[in-house]
Amino acid sequence: QVQLVESGGGLVQAGGSLRLSCAVSGIIFRLNAMGWYRQAPGKQRELVAHITSGGSTNYADSVKGRFTISRDNAKNTVYLQMNSLKPEDTAVYYCYTRAYGMDNWGKGTLVTVSS
DSSP states (O other): OOEEEEEOOEEEETTOOEEEEEEEESSOGGGSOEEEEEEOTTSOOEEEEEEOTTOOEEEOTTTTTTEEEEEETTTTEEEEEEOSOOGGGOEEEEEEEEETTEEEEOOOEEEEEEO
């Protein structure tokens, strides 16, 4: 059974930082690409950042230069370091991977950025 458990969300002032973590089990983590998505109220879920099994990354234009995705294969964990946060970054952040022919999502962690 694939499990993804996010943590690290919270309330932060604009300009602040947070680091999200996603602990993964049930897959050979080092072989899987991982992604962070977010969904703001009334909006569709969108890709924030993606990291391949080899460590290549890509980002949504809205977060480039501010967010960094990384992975620790020894800990089966993927991270999202978020700096210079803006109120428009407020959303539920979800961890994602495709495994065994299925989309796998965590339950999400809420990030609220106050102005």
